Amino acid sequence: MGESEQAGVIAGRFRLGGLLGSGGTASVFSAEDTVTGRRVAVKLLHPHLSESPEVRAAFLDEAKRIATLSHPCVVTIVDLGTFLDGDTPIAWIAQQLVEGRTLAEYVRVEGVLSPAEVVDVGSDVLSGLAAAHRAELIHRDVSPANVLVRRVDGGLRATLLDFGLADAAGRTAHGDDVLRSSVTAATAGVVGNAHFASPEQLSGSAVGPAGDLYQVGGLLYFALTGRAPFEGGDRAAVVRGHLNAPPPVPSVRRRGIPQAIDRVVVRALLKDPSLRYTDADEMRRALLAALPPDAPQPAPPRAPSPSATAMTAATRALAPAPHTTETPAPVEEQPPRERRGAGWGVVIAIIAVLVATATAVPLLSGAGRTAPPAEAVTPDDAATPSATAATTPGTAAPSASIAATVVPALTTVADANSTLAATGLRLGDVRTRDDVAPAGTVLESDPAAGTTVVRGSIVRLTVASGSNAVPDVTGMDAAAADAHLRAAGLTSTTVTVVSERPAGLVLGSEPAAGSSVALGSAVRVLVAAAPLPSPTVSPPAPTSTPSPSPTATVVPTSSPTPAR
Template identity: 40%
Template sequence: MAAVISGRFRIIELLGTGGSASVFLADDAQSRQRVALKILHPHLTGRAAARAFFLEEAARASRLQHPHSARVLDVGEDLDRPEPVVWIALEVVAGATVAEHIRATGPLMPSVAARLLMPVLEALDAAHSVGLVHRDVSPTNVMVARDNEGQLDPDSVRLLDFGIAGDAGETAVGADALLASHDEGRVGVLGNASYMSPEQARGDAVDARGDIYQAGALLYFALVGQAPFRREEPAQVARAHLEAPPPVPSVQRPGVPRALDRIVVKAMLKDPDDRFADARTMRDALVDAISGNPSPSGVEPSHPNAAMAPTAVPPLSQVRAEGLHALSGELDVTRVLGTTVTPSRAPASSAASPFHAVRRGRRPAGIVMIGTISAAVALGVAVSLAASPSASITADPTASPTSPAATPSPTPSAESTGVDDRPHVPDVSQTQLAEASARIVDAGLVVGTVSTVDSRWPEGTVLGTSPASGERAAFGSSVAVTVASGYNAVPSVTAMDVQLALSMITEAGFSTASVPTSTLGSGVIGTDPSGGSRWAVGSTVTVFEPAPALSPTPSPSPTPEPASSPTPTRTPTPPVVP
């Protein structure tokens, strides 16, 4: 990429990179100021859907002008080059993300956490006033700088990235235009798994109260130093957002004031009607909490028995997120959460089988598949959320059976029969997901969580199960499946022997291409993409080889000159004596 974009932006350094774009610090010759230049990744610029989605992000963000929201300065395309460059010029924001600060120094003091959240809520209030819902409020999307005394400065807070923002009342179901590798994008639920509201996870309409939920989760993170629902699997995180009681910060960090506990809980209630009415109300509650009021305004129960009433939790079958892309242990990266899949209608005779289909929720686009998973699940599914098998799903799960015949007979256990007739988990490694699913179902089991991991294997290749193959499992129980994501990390081979480097890259699942350079050295000069980059398996990794070392030209040995023989002295002839 040339150093100057659109004849005006001179790239200075890389500020960060993500799944769809990189952000560079740049000098703008037109405005004569420094900007954060967000550039769509080259492999996406050739796709019309990706370019349109990227530019729509700028249009959405430009609707909000607020001191605590990063401003969009300009947007455009540089077409005067072999590979067009699509860019968004943003205000340069000083500091680091809240996530970076807390990872470096630990949880914030309660008063500091509350003061940092207030400007976020002010920016959200401004966004909501123009009908815009952020839908991605998280520690990685809030920047803050330190003041001259080294303290975090609330005045410097900026809310970033309106990449998945939408109008109030829109669903969070969208096309993965920037992250999909094929076609025009996958349809799925957009959002950050660790900070997603229940209604957003279900694919329901999301309004300002969805941002309130995420603001509560952000406050929890600031107080505790970790996301609200820490679980081993991404599917468990989503399940917790749907089913678990709101988290209480002081449980993990004793000493957090009760007032802040109550604010977090209020903001993260499952029913949007029970949360703070708006961002301004939540901000006012924080002001009260900082002033020492143990019962901040806005946290009173919405009706007399609210404190005692159980939270209404929708059945998990309404979850619309077929998958969650787990990019890290923190799960703090915003991604499209898998494809939506419409399960095939189960035959009527399957009603008594543990492999029946889950009845669809309010929306016809179906989400969780129980039993036989058709080939339509296909590749790229990250985590499948599967509910426990049951005879049927009714509006009232506590209703009594209508007749004795509806009462399921207890399944004989191994202990009661003396014979362990539980099915064995089949060996499905190195198969594709559709075939593995069919084998698991044929064994009398159901497919549970389907998670992806990076490896050298092609996308969708089954790598293992839990329980492992050969182990016994209860009839009708779920089997978690791990499949290859189709991506792997490029090995770091700089300075290695060239042949060893090529072998390592090939072993990691990539093709290789060697390019000689004029740089002298004894090992690999570098690779493209660089070591550690996440790259599609089967793609080519270019290895830059050093220039061959020149053998020194031996200096010609001097030809020895023959030593001159001394000229013999002539012996005088004695005179002849007569």
């Protein structure tokens, strides 16, 4: 009996439990380590990829890169290796099983974070990155999907996950293969999450610690607003935003965010790496100093709902990283920041939304400029009797009769109407967008979930269409193309095509890249095959024609003429 057949135990020691997640390269399971008795997370390379020795080695390099790191904000590697599943060697990485949910899921379910929670999460992520950078390791994929958050004592703690794209400082991010196992001139592209990639990463330039800090800026912007820094109808529009557009200011999207936090995010998102923070420690100090202990919060902290409990128990409790009170020279030193509980946030939430309309000043405005009129806070179509009668130009604050509410996190368009009505809001326009999520899944709301607005306001939604765009797999091999298509919610069928291009190279797809097709659809992947050899013709064949035969037969017919 092979290792994979021993009552669900793989690698001779791990008894698999439930599926925690799956992507284009690997699946992650909860498991019991029968050797130590601990609960762990086991990451298994997909079998069709694990058949390649180069891909297996590249996959295991991820674990080797971070195995030397020991930090409470970086996931811990337990062990790694391979085992046989039949005749296929499967590569695996066992790592610490951390309690919590990804930041992407947390914001989708619970809504955006309060500024205090954003400082907590950002501080932990930057602390982990500082340790990685000291080990000359650049993460390259700091995004909401790779940060795990959990609630501790009324605040949020964070753990940095998945160093799958990590590499040495100064290396480019070229290559279509997310495992970095095979990069050639024919397959060169840029690896990374386009929504959170740095300009130098997207342009194929050398990536250093400043690239990770740019991604942390995008992460903070997402946590504050529920949106990526740059959005658009397609990947090209997102890339153009990262390369050319000015850094977005969080408080423009969501009022009430402290101006000091705006400054931290904007500086991290500057295009020129030399203008960002010098290192993760400096950015962390600036972030900790950005939220005064008595600063009002624009929205109350949201406690986890019963349905949002941790997906698994942690193998060990992570000690919270101590918050330093050290600040950079230009910033006045602040006393240690106290965590505020949900009760304090509830008390000041309504005050914040009323006061912010008269006191909020954009990041780039000059000193002494007049704050925008109070009515600018409410949506154009949110005019209710109490909201319109509250202010006149020059008043310091809207009438206290305005009733405020928080935009709830929405999951499906089918439930949106009733959920919004329960909080005093109305459903507005609903747009669809191609995505890997099932049809009807709410992708975005405007205003974003967690935003404090006037009751009666309209909330517009963007929902998944049930289709997705065919990714461009040209130049990959068949296995990589299959992984990209599955990550996009599609399946693949390989079709060989006679070509002069190298055998095994993907020439294109049917439907073509960019075509919108229903989720689950099969895409024909056109793979180059060597031309068939031409049939050989022996040289004598053309001379063996019937033409000489008639001449040979004619001569004998005339020869009998003379008689003997």
